[in-house]
Structures are given as structure tokens and as C-alpha cells.
Amino acid sequence: MPKWFQPLALxxxxxxxxxxxxxxxxxxxxxxxxxxxxxxxxxxxAWVFLTASVVCGIASARFLATGNPRHDRTAxxxxxxxxxxxxxxxxxxxxxxxxxxxxWWIWDARITSSLVGWMIAWAYLILRQYGxxxxxxxxxxxxxxxxxxxxxxxxxxxYWRTIHPATTVVPKLPFSMGFPxxxxxxxxxLLMFLLMTLRTRVAEQQARLDAIYLSLDExx
Amino acid sequence: xxxxxxxxAVVFVLTMQVASLSAQKQPEQQxxxxxxxxxxxxxxxxxxxxxxxxxVFVLLMLFGYLLMVSRRLTTIRSEVDRxxxxxxxxxxx
Numbered sequence: 001m002p003k004w005f006q007p008l009a010l011x012x013x014x015x016x017x018x019x020x021x022x023x024x025x026x027x028x029x030x031x032x033x034x035x036x037x038x039x040x041x042x043x044x045x046a047w048v049f050l051t052a053s054v055v056c057g058i059a060s061a062r063f064l065a066t067g068n069p070r071h072d073r074t075a076x077x078x079x080x081x082x083x084x085x086x087x088x089x090x091x092x093x094x095x096x097x098x099x100x101x102x103x104w105w106i107w108d109a110r111i112t113s114s115l116v117g118w119m120i121a122w123a124y125l126i127l128r129q130y131g132x133x134x135x136x137x138x139x140x141x142x143x144x145x146x147x148x149x150x151x152x153x154x155x156x157x158x159y160w161r162t163i164h165p166a167t168t169v170v171p172k173l174p175f176s177m178g179f180p181x182x183x184x185x186x187x188x189x190l191l192m193f194l195l196m197t198l199r200t201r202v203a204e205q206q207a208r209l210d211a212i213y214l215s216l217d218e219x220x
Numbered sequence: 221x222x223x224x225x226x227x228x229a230v231v232f233v234l235t236m237q238v239a240s241l242s243a244q245k246q247p248e249q250q251x252x253x254x255x256x257x258x259x260x261x262x263x264x265x266x267x268x269x270x271x272x273x274x275x276v277f278v279l280l281m282l283f284g285y286l287l288m289v290s291r292r293l294t295t296i297r298s299e300v301d302r303x304x305x306x307x308x309x310x311x312x313x
Contacts, residue, residue, distance in 0.1 A: 020275070027255035035267035036253070038274045045278065084285050088278050095274040099267040119232075126228075157249070165250045172252050191282065198289050205296040212303045219310065 001201065009194055015187035019180075026180040031100075038096035040180050043170075044188035045088035046114070050150050052081035052192065053117055056124070057147020060140035069207065072136050075143055077199035079124045081192055082146070086118035101163055109156035110164045117153055120146040 019040070029036035056078035063071035093111065094104040105111065120142060127139040157164045173181060 016279075030254040031250070033267065035270055037271055041275060041278050084281065088281060091277055092274040095270045095277075099270050123228075161249070163249050165253070168251055169253055174255060176255060177253060195286065195289065198286075198293065202289060202293045202296060205293065205300055209296055209300050209303065212300065212307060216303070216307065219307075 002197070005194065005197060008190065012187060012190045012194055015183070015190065019184055019187060022180045022183050025176075027176050029177075032096075033099075035096055035099035038092050040184045042089060042092040042096055043181065044184045045085045045092060047185065048188050048192045049082055049085040049089050049114075049118070050153060051189070052078045052085060052196075053121065053143075053146045053150050055196075056082055056121070056143045057150075060143035060147075064137065064140050072140070073200050073203035073207070074196075075140060076125075076128060076203055077196045079121050079128075079139075079143065079146075080199055081196055082121035083118065083125060084195075085188075085192070086114070086121060089114060090118060106163070108162035108164060109160035110153060110162055113149060113153045113156055117146055117149045120149065 023037055023040045026037065026040070028034060029039075056075045059071045059075035059078060062068070063075060090111075097106070098104050124139045124142050124146065127135050127142060131138055154167065156162070157166050170178075170181070
């Protein structure tokens with residue numbers, strides 16, 4: 001692993017260890033109370049999920065354009081991040097909604113399009129796993145749809161009827177709520193970067209392993 | 221592969237059915253978060269089990285994924301090292 005990986009991993013671990021303390025010091029929100037503090041993990045998870053979908057789409061586009069397997073490995077790692085952080089978003093959201101809205105789930109535009117985005121990321125991985133030879137290019141095409149869905153997820157709360165908080169909430173946050181959010185965002189994005197580095201490394205080693213098996217077959 | 225695609229299609233159709241069944245009137249959208257400092261204590265909504273569940277779920281999933289990827293990397297590395305040694309040995313022989 002690169003030299004910077006370990007110090008950054010330690011920093012990320014320390015940041016996650018501090019997040020409960022930072023969140024505990026944030027004030028309660030007036031209408032939702034304690035349960036609103038799910039926000040400090042829910043929103044960073046959602047942002048990482050959307051970012052990972054975009055990274056997967058861009059890397060897939062570059063792979064389709066250049067054929068460079070490096071971009072394919074980046075796209076694969078980003079797709080796993082999208083599935084992981086999408087799951088965190090789709091589980092923490094209902095836990096928050098149960099108390100705040102009185103229901104686990106509603107089929108509004110934001111939640112439904114997030115579910116679709118998450119299923120596209122899953123479809124990418126399933127296609128990679130079971131699609132056979134050439135599935136890298138098919139799944140790269142699928143990733144482009146996943147990326148195209150991201151702006152729709154983001155603006156959906158502003159254009160469709162929903163009880164999801166509007167996008168104006170974050171810019172209007174007071175410092176006492178904004179600082180914990182920024183701290184958690186930094187921790188989640190750092191974690192995403194580290195996990196993607198690790199997952200890309202796994203894909204590189206797997207490619208090396210496949211190359212060795214091929215050379216052994218040729219020798220035999 | 222066909223079975224997998226059929227299963228995914230069935231799950232998707234069933235999910236959409238649930239969507240139409242659970243259609244409901246929505247409360248109003250919230251546009252700003254306000255700190256609760258001034259509200260009386262009885263209006264604060266304790267929701268510790270949901271909050272703790274959310275945080276524990278996130279941390280467990282992240283730790284589980286990290287563990288899974290680390291183990292995969294260790295396994296592949298040891299496999300690569302073993303095969304590298306085999307290739308070198310067969311090259312000498």
C-alpha cells in the first residue's frame with residue numbers, strides 16, 4: 001500500500017471515534033428532537049453514495065473511451081462504495097423517518113430514485129460477477145445510467161411533493177449543526193477514499209493473479 | 221443467469237405493487253432545521269433506540285466491509301506470492 005495510506009487510515013479512525021462526541025454537542029432540532037441526529041450519519045452516507053455513483057460513471061466512460069483496465073478497476077471499486085453507502089443511506093433514512101414522519105418508508109421522488117440508483121449499482125456488480133466475458137463493457141454502460149440518475153436524486157425534493165427536507169436545509173444550518181455535519185462529511189469522504197484505494201488494490205492484485213495463471217497455462 | 225434475471229424482475233414487479241398499495245397523503249415538506257433550545261422538555265422526542273440502531277448499523281457495516289476487503293487482499297496477495305515462487309522455480313528447473 002502507498003506510504004500515505006496508514007497515516008490517513010489512522011486519521012480516519014480517529015475522526016470516526018470523535019464523531020459521537022461532536023454529534024452529542026450539536027443541539028436538538030426543534031420539531032424532530034433527538035432522532036434528527038441520525039442526519040449526521042445519514043446525509044454523509046447519501047453524499048458518498050451519490051459521489052461514488054458519479055465516480056463509477058466517469059471511470060466507466062473513460063474505460064469505454066480508452067479501454068484502460070485501470071479505469072475499469074476504479075469503476076468497480078466505486079460501484080461497491082455506491083452499494084455500501086447506498087445501503088447505509090436506505091437503512092438510516094427509515095430509522096429517522098419512523099420517528100420524524102411516523103412511517104418507515106414513503107414512495108416520494110427522493111427515496112424512490114435513491115432506491116433505483118442503489119439497484120443500478122447492485123446491477124453493475126451482479127453483471128460483473130455473472131455476465132461472463134465482455135461484461136465489463138456492459139456494466140460500464142449501466143454505470144452511465146447510474147450517474148445520470150444522480151442529479152435527479154439531488155433536485156427531486158425541490159420539484160416533487162415530498163416531506164423530505166429541501167436542499168435549502170444544509171446552507172441554512174447554524175454553525176452548531178453545520179460543524180458536526182462538515183466533520184462527519186470529512187470523515188465519510190476520507191473513508192470512501194481509503195476504501196476505494198483498498199478495493200482498487202484488491203482488483204489490481206486479482207488482475208496480477210489472473211495474468212500469472214495465464215502464463216502458467218501457456219507454459220503447460 | 222436467466223433464473224437470476226427472472227428473480228430480479230419478479231422482485232422489481234412486487235416492489236412496484238407495494239408502492240401503489242402504500243400510497244399515502246404526505247405531511248408538509250420541511251425547509252429549515254431550527255435548534256430546539258427554547259422548547260419545553262415535554263415537546264422533545266426521545267428516540268434513542270432508533271438513533272443508536274442507525275449508528276450501530278453504519279459502524280458495523282463499515283467495519284464488516286473493511287474486514288472483508290482486507291481479508292480478500294491478504295488471500296490474493298498470498299496466492300500471488302505462492303504462484304510467483306512457483307513460476308520462478310519452474311523457470312529455473
